Amino acid sequence: MTNNISSTTSNDVANKPELVADNLQPLIKQQCTSDFAPLIAAYKKTQEPELLTLFPEAVAIIDHYLKLPTSLLLINSRHWQSAQKLLQQIMPEPSNSAYLLSYDKESLFGRISEAQNHTLSIQEGELIKRNDGVLTLNISPLLVDPSLWFSLKSLLQRGYLQASDLVNAEKIKIALPNLSSCFINTKIILVASRMQLEELIQIDPEYTQVSSLFCELPSQVHVSQSNINALINYCHKQCQELNIKPLDEQALLALFNHLSMQCQHQQQLLFSPEFIEQMLQYANLYTENNEVSDNDLLCYFDEIDKAQSLAKKYSEQSILEGQINLQLSGEKIGQINGLSVVELLGYPCEFGEIFRISASDMIGDGEIIDVERKVELAGNIHAKSTLIVQGYLNHFFSHIAAFPYSCNLVFEQSYQESDGDSASLAILIAVISCYSQSPVQQNVFVTGSLDQHGNVLPIGGINQKIESVTRLFELGLLSDPVKVLMPSANILNLTLNQATLALIETGKIVVYPIAHCHQAFPILLGKSFKQVITTINARIEETNKDEADDSDFNLLSRLKNALFS
Known part of the structure; x- marks a missing residue:
């Protein structure tokens, strides 16, 4: 026999904030998107170059680099044009500088040729042409041809050009000239992403032998009045270059909302000159x-969006044809609707998708049997999250010598490898639903990670996940209001599209931000966490009682058989 719940466990549960659904406030439309209108209305034109305002830390490093004898600067930037435009605004005009996105050994070092009269001629490369100037290079050609990097590294180390560096030098049959007096003082700036810098380390672990400085250009900028002013200035200049009239406030609002959606952050804006130029040209x-x-x-x-939606259309078609089994109403024990993000390799977009998690209990020892992990369809992060859920749940039954149940957990109709911990909260609810035999509301969609204290942690792709619920309305599969549970820490990441915002405003989609898993139970199970734990303990007590009765009956039967045989 076991007590219903130990005093220690009771205190653990009671000390947690038990919030019923009535006290948990859903998000309003204004909390689910960015609002740049006040900042755009307060715009004031400034004379300072825009990129100097957007990237002050990088500006300081570049400015000092140009004044120091250091020969190499590494700029970590995802966007080539960002680095190019920033350097153009920093360096005085006219300056002896060049920007090479594509190049080879001949264009960089030059070529040596032998005439019929056995005279040698040298065709200068950019390193000589930009002597005492600045040469900005995209790192990609150096990674494609590592020998080009080692030649450049040697030149920077010794400080002068050698005839053997020139293209065609190995074919010259006469003595090569001595170019040691030809000092090269060209400053080299390499623009690379972090992945490219990692590749350079793999090629040359000792690349730091060249004295260098390092700075970063973030691909997104923080929302502030000064940055908004700079971005509006930049957009107006870009429009002028493209022969487009300056954007009005509504157009700027649409553009900034889209840049914010690309970052999935209400206080961050994507800054990519290539992307902004493409948007203006296409529009x-x-x-x-x-x-x-x-x-x-x-x-x-x-x-x-429509041009990149083929995979999403196939997913929606599967739901409409009933090939994907979803239950969107009623209630069910051990079954819950989760939210995921589909990412396809080589595909330029990602989208959210609804999936079903089911759990079934059996006599066991408290283990959550993760089918996805056992058949190697889930990664290490997924396995870690499942173990965290199991540990958190077992904590509340430490007073029981042997927990009598185990649970089989399945991500239904999952046919490819998946990873991540954003289904942790949904897994916890499904398992507890099984153990307590309490049905889960099927018109609720859940996403969120957990730590081992039950706190709901932020996850990625929150916008795509919520927008997948919107598509169910558009497909005619939903008409009644539904609920979405998400981590409260992700509120700042909400930059939802107009269709989803309209459904939130009309109450068709009700989004609840939660900070602790206990807040989810009244919405999903109609019970507080304490009530659910009490129910599980009562069920365990009944199970142990039945087992004891069976044992007593079996012992009595054996005694009778022994006495009267």
């Missing part, structure tokens, strides 16, 4: 007077 196709409006930009966003 200009929808207007005849070179005056891009917010509707033109929205048409561009919609067309690009």
